[in-house]
Amino acid sequence: MKHVAEAAIDDVVRGAVHFGSGGGGDPYLGQQLLTAAVRRHGPIPLVAADEFAPDALVLPVVSGGTPDALIEKAHSAAEAETLRSAVEARAGRECEAVLPIQLGSVNVAVALVVAAELGLPCLDLDLMRRTLPSIDMTLLRLAGHPVPPITVVGGAGVVAEFSSGADTVLGELVRAVMPGLGLVALISAYRVTAGDCARLGAVGSIGMCARIGAALADVSPAHPNGYDSYLGACGGRLVCSGTVAEIVQHSADGWPRGVVSLQTSGGYARIDFQNENLIVSREGTVLASVPDLISLADADTGALVQTVDLDVGQDVHVITGPVDERWHTPGGLAMVGPRAFGYDVDPVRFDSRPAVGSR
Template identity: 35%
Template sequence: MSTRRITEHDVPALALGCALLGTGGGGGVEPEVLATTRALREHGPVPVVTLADLADDDLILPLSAIGAPTVAAELLPSGAEAGAIRRVVEARYGRAVAAVMATEIGGANGVAPVGWAAGLGLPLLDADGMGRAFPELQMVSMNVAQIPPSAVVLADTVGNVATLDTVDADWAEQWARALCVASGSSAVLADFVMTAAQARTGVIAGSVSRALRLGTLLREAADPLPALIAELGAAHLVTGKVAAVARRTEGGFVHGTATVRGTGPYTGTEVVLDLQNENLRARQDGRVLAVVPDLIAVVDAYTGVAVATESLRYGQRVAVLSWACDPIWRTPRGLALAGPAAFGTDLGAADAS
């Protein structure tokens, strides 16, 4: 078995890395830092396992929060959701869950599974289903690999629990989103419950380790922004001031735009970000600079710490970075599920120059 463990002392670095990989979404990490630290103090460190540590028929429970990040910042979970979901899943499959997995490593959804695993007394798998954050349930690597969504189980903060049997992941997204909106646009979700054998074909391995590594770099680097750019191999699109933000919560998502006006060597440059929970596209004067499924992050210009879409405010000094997604998202099926056209309108292809 893997000897790696996540302790309460690892949580700040993990949160910084998850916030960065959240590309603006996945929910703000600050509430989950508090909740996860408390869970680790109460239940002890969480072992981190790899797929090599698991038997083929071991059951993996992917968990995430679903809803609008702006709502989740105020409508806090009860703490009982993960346990309620586990009971339903184990009753349905007739055996115990072997490990928890973060459905998405980005944002709060990368941090919260550590606390959930601690409370459930389970290890955490060093993997996820996105390598970043995406706003919709079907936008996961398990769906790219055509692993069925199985039963989808939702639990909300007041104790409601629902199990959905859907014909595919697109229907799972529609039904789960409708229930989430009915619960105030905030709930906890399990989907794509799978065996370790299935997971070997369709998860993004090493996600937890990567988030910890990125967060540690941000905490320890003497000059975080250049160090981060070098570590990620990122394109530095602009550094400047947030000049305008327009957001609305609709259908369980945060939609909108943010404009960053360049300063210093970027004076005269204005980059507009299109948002749907995450940063979907960066454009300048009608030219697309970066677009999903590649990652686009807004970070503090001095510390490199990521700024979530719901936290963008006029006057913030930020940098906008972009870097390549996991190769699974560049496959034809990956692009169909989470490329530009998957967001209801053709966002356009990133400029290749």
């Protein structure tokens, strides 16, 4: 895949929903943002990191703030230009490509839109190979690469920069400036080169989104066997199926957190989520957990759904998929395993147990 043209947008965004693990923002918003950018600027070039000199500076990009606020206040070309100028001024040289930090349906689109607005290619890789809630939860950080400098650009052109500090402190500082920026901002972090990306990034991410999205488009509604092409494309499996019996959620730091209860033929299953789905269990037994992906598919339409959009009485399939192997190292699990999110359980890999029947 050498370009993201208009014909590929639906597949790219649909596949990114898989990597959102129940979060990642409204895919319709991602589709609209990306379609508008491609119609203005043409197909967006995708490049591999090793096509550049190893010391070429790249521009990591992620959309900060709450997805609901982004619906009302999309990022502008001026924000992209301001972000680029601030990063280049600090580094003393020009950026040669845009780097997606994560693979949620909104953030894949935002990175590609920024590339289009700036006239730059987009790297076909990312720093998470999934969606995670914090800018320090990356494979780059896992390898010891510092998170700062962080540059935050609001819609009015306001720029906040953080050059040092512990990851937790930096995260708190970024969250603290968000209300003054209208709860939406473009963010760049890490001083990263193409060589760093080639060594430490998750390669082929956007192309993988397109392949998974194309397979999802062929899913036959209501039949688990119809997911074979999707499961083959993502390397995942069906864990269980059930009916949404209860949803309990609250909001903290602008993000939804809660529990979904599913009535299945084998008893009640439970999905714990903090924006992304983090743990699926049944009758007290953990079936799968973060860092692996846990997706929910509507049984009637076959489409993957955001956890916050579920309704009581809705029939869903629970599907798990693998992530980058580095997340399953001791350091990776310490950073993004269940205990990193406050759950006192051991991580369970998506393929460590046989599939648990259907309804």
